[in-house]
Amino acid sequence: MAKRNEATRGRLSREAIIVSAVALADAEGLDAVTIRRLAQEHGVTPMAMYWHFNDKDSLLDGLAEHLIEAVQLPEPGDAPWDQELREILDAFLAAIRPHPALAGLAMRRILAAESGLLIAERVLGLLRRGGFAPAQAAEVGTFLICSIITLAVADAVPGPPPTGEEREQALRDKRARLESLPPGRYPNVIAAAPALVVCRDEDDYFSLNLDLLVGGLHGLRRG
Amino acid sequence: MAKRNEATRGRLSREAIIVSAVALADAEGLDAVTIRRLAQEHGVTPMAMYWHFNDKDSLLDGLAEHLIEAVQLPEPGDAPWDQELREILDAFLAAIRPHPALAGLAMRRILAAESGLLIAERVLGLLRRGGFAPAQAAEVGTFLICSIITLAVADAVPGPPPTGEEREQALRDKRARLESLPPGRYPNVIAAAPALVVCRDEDDYFSLNLDLLVGGLHGLRRG
DNA sequence: ACCTGAACACCGTTCAAGT
DNA sequence: ACCTGAACACCGTTCAAGT
Numbered sequence: 466m467a468k469r470n471e472a473t474r475g476r477l478s479r480e481a482i483i484v485s486a487v488a489l490a491d492a493e494g495l496d497a498v499t500i501r502r503l504a505q506e507h508g509v510t511p512m513a514m515y516w517h518f519n520d521k522d523s524l525l526d527g528l529a530e531h532l533i534e535a536v537q538l539p540e541p542g543d544a545p546w547d548q549e550l551r552e553i554l555d556a557f558l559a560a561i562r563p564h565p566a567l568a569g570l571a572m573r574r575i576l577a578a579e580s581g582l583l584i585a586e587r588v589l590g591l592l593r594r595g596g597f598a599p600a601q602a603a604e605v606g607t608f609l610i611c612s613i614i615t616l617a618v619a620d621a622v623p624g625p626p627p628t629g630e631e632r633e634q635a636l637r638d639k640r641a642r643l644e645s646l647p648p649g650r651y652p653n654v655i656a657a658a659p660a661l662v663v664c665r666d667e668d669d670y671f672s673l674n675l676d677l678l679v680g681g682l683h684g685l686r687r688g
Numbered sequence: 689m690a691k692r693n694e695a696t697r698g699r700l701s702r703e704a705i706i707v708s709a710v711a712l713a714d715a716e717g718l719d720a721v722t723i724r725r726l727a728q729e730h731g732v733t734p735m736a737m738y739w740h741f742n743d744k745d746s747l748l749d750g751l752a753e754h755l756i757e758a759v760q761l762p763e764p765g766d767a768p769w770d771q772e773l774r775e776i777l778d779a780f781l782a783a784i785r786p787h788p789a790l791a792g793l794a795m796r797r798i799l800a801a802e803s804g805l806l807i808a809e810r811v812l813g814l815l816r817r818g819g820f821a822p823a824q825a826a827e828v829g830t831f832l833i834c835s836i837i838t839l840a841v842a843d844a845v846p847g848p849p850p851t852g853e854e855r856e857q858a859l860r861d862k863r864a865r866l867e868s869l870p871p872g873r874y875p876n877v878i879a880a881a882p883a884l885v886v887c888r889d890e891d892d893y894f895s896l897n898l899d900l901l902v903g904g905l906h907g908l909r910r911g
Numbered sequence: 912a913c914c915t916g917a918a919c920a921c922c923g924t925t926c927a928a929g930t
Numbered sequence: 931a932c933c934t935g936a937a938c939a940c941c942g943t944t945c946a947a948g949t
Contacts, residue, residue: 476913500942511942513914521942572842576866576884582877585884589876601896602876603883608839608897615838616831619795643799653812653825654805660826661799661808673824673908674831681904685896699932723923734923736933744923 477507479517483527490528490566493625500524529574532567533581536560541587546594551679553587554613558671561617568617575610584610596687605682612678616671636662700730702740706750713751713789716848723747752797755790756804759783764810769817774902776810777836781894784840791840798833807833819910828905835901839894859885 485506490498500521504511518524537560539552561568575581588609592602627635643651643658654661664670708729709721723744727734741747760783762775784791798804811832815825850858866874866881877884887893 499940501940510915512916512944515943516913576862576877582869582874586874586877589880593876599876599879600883600888603880604887604893604896605900606880607842607884608835608893608900611838611842612831612835615834619830619834639799646805651805651809653816653822654799654809656822657812657826657829660823661830664827665823670827670831673827676908677828677831677901677904679904680907681900681902683907684903685899722921724921733934735925735935738924739932 477509477513477517479527482507482514482517482524483531486524486528487531487564487567491564495566495569496624498524498528525570526574526577528567529570530578530580532561532564532571533575533578533584536580536584538584538587546591547679547682550588550591550595550682551675553584553591554609554675554679557584557610558613558617558675561614562671565617565620568614572611572614592682595682597685598688601685601687605685609678613675616674620667700732700736700740702750705730705737705740705747706754709747709751710754710787710790714787718789718792719847721747721751748793749797749800751790752793753801753803755784755787755794756798756801756807759803759807761807761810769814770902770905773811773814773818773905774898776807776814777832777898777902780807780833781836781840781898784837785894788840788843791837795834795837815905818905820908821911824908824910828908832901836898839897843890 482503486498486503489502489506500514501511504514507513514524518527537556539549539556542549544552561571571581576585585606588606589599589602592606593599597605626632640658640662643661644655646655648655659665705726709726712725712729713721723737724734727737730736737747741750760779762772762779765772767775784794794804799808808829811829812822812825815829816822820828849855863881863885866884867878869878871878882888
């Protein structure tokens with residue numbers, strides 16, 4: 466389909482492959498990100514990829530790193546630790562939100578590259594300022610990052626994102642199914658049906674649960 | 689390899705397939721759960737599976753349902769709402785913990801089957817008792833469940849679980865890498881290295897972060 | 912240094928056909 | 931009702947070879 470210099474002028478490169486992989490994941494989901502498919506988009510044979518990446522897993526490593534590098538870490542300030550932590554978590558979420566299909570890749574790869582290590586260092590430092598011992602900070606910090614990723618992944622349907630029209634229809638069906646449940650047994654599911662099938666406002670959803678996470682830190686016993 | 693009645697005496701059945709798929713996922717990870725592999729273990733051709741499941745996705749639906757059905761929902765009592773909620777989240781985590789490779793399947797499938805709807809109804813009911821409006825309860829409740837799943841998924845390495853020996857080695861390597869980082873830039877990562885690479889006690893890790901989640905509810909504005 | 916050709920062992924899935 | 935045979939369009943990966 467794509468001739469050689471359509472996607473990249475000149476040579477094939479790690480960066481060019483990663484950029485097209487990100488676009489592909491955004492458009493059609495992570496399952497569409499395939500060695501063979503990427504090769505085709507660059508007008509190259511599948512084996513050419515193996516010069517730039519050891520295997521598919523290291524391609525995914527590259528995607529995760531690319532994602533994490535996009536995080537715009539705020540400068541350290543003199544705000545209270547919890548407020549500064551919140552800003553970092555906001556920045557992290559802002560960076561991965563546009564790529565829900567890829568966000569999950571970051572879960573087990575934050576400590577693999579420098580950009581992720583910098584984030585971890587900041588988060589751990591703030592938690593220590595908040596009174597957490599190193600091991601506790603590690604456990605809580607890991608969970609915080611994973612939870613943010615979970616927030617971003619939550620609105621990723623696996624496979625190709627459906628078109629607006631069929632998506633609307635699927636949501637209507639799902640909501641109708643919930644609302645036609647026996648009212649005696651499921652009163653709360655029925656009452657919450659609209660919000661269960663799709664949140665009213667994504668920003669509200671995110672900030673509500675970020676409030677929960679950061680607020681929850683204050684109740685924990687330190688030591 | 690396996691003769692016909694090794695894995696199942698008599699006929700093939702949905703349940704028998706699911707049970708062997710769970711065992712396979714536990715032993716070798718979700719990637720090993722393959723139509724062809726399962727067929728082989730039941731001494732049957734791959735196409736036989738398509739009589740029992742529409743496609744692979746509905747097999748995964750079945751696995752998720754199987755997992756959620758294992759949740760031992762505590763009886764409703766007269767404990768405070770947050771305490772009862774905590775018990776439900778504990779029960780949920782206890783059920784999915786043994787199957788980290790499968791836990792992720794439950795994320796988008798809780799509302800698909802009755803067992804999950806019952807859990808959702810209880811969680812939503814308790815959140816409403818805690819003062820949350822229906823839509824807010826939906827958003828917080830969804831996040832709570834997803835976070836619990838994240839906790840369980842967190843210690844699932846994709847692919848076949850490595851043997852004890854090579855796992856130990858991999859963890860030692862990872863820890864050594866973190867500890868040999870420049871101390872000027874990464875003091876907190878270095879201090880937390882042991883806990884970042886593997887938590888001392890999994891129960892502690894889980895209960896610490898469950899405390900965070902449930903405690904975080906109290907700080908949220910209701911309405 | 913960078914890429915191709917040919918081949919291997921896998922996937923999920925369909926469709927017609929057997930009992 | 932339950933399963934098979936044959937076929938299709940995909941995967942990731944290796945290895946020797948070309949320029």
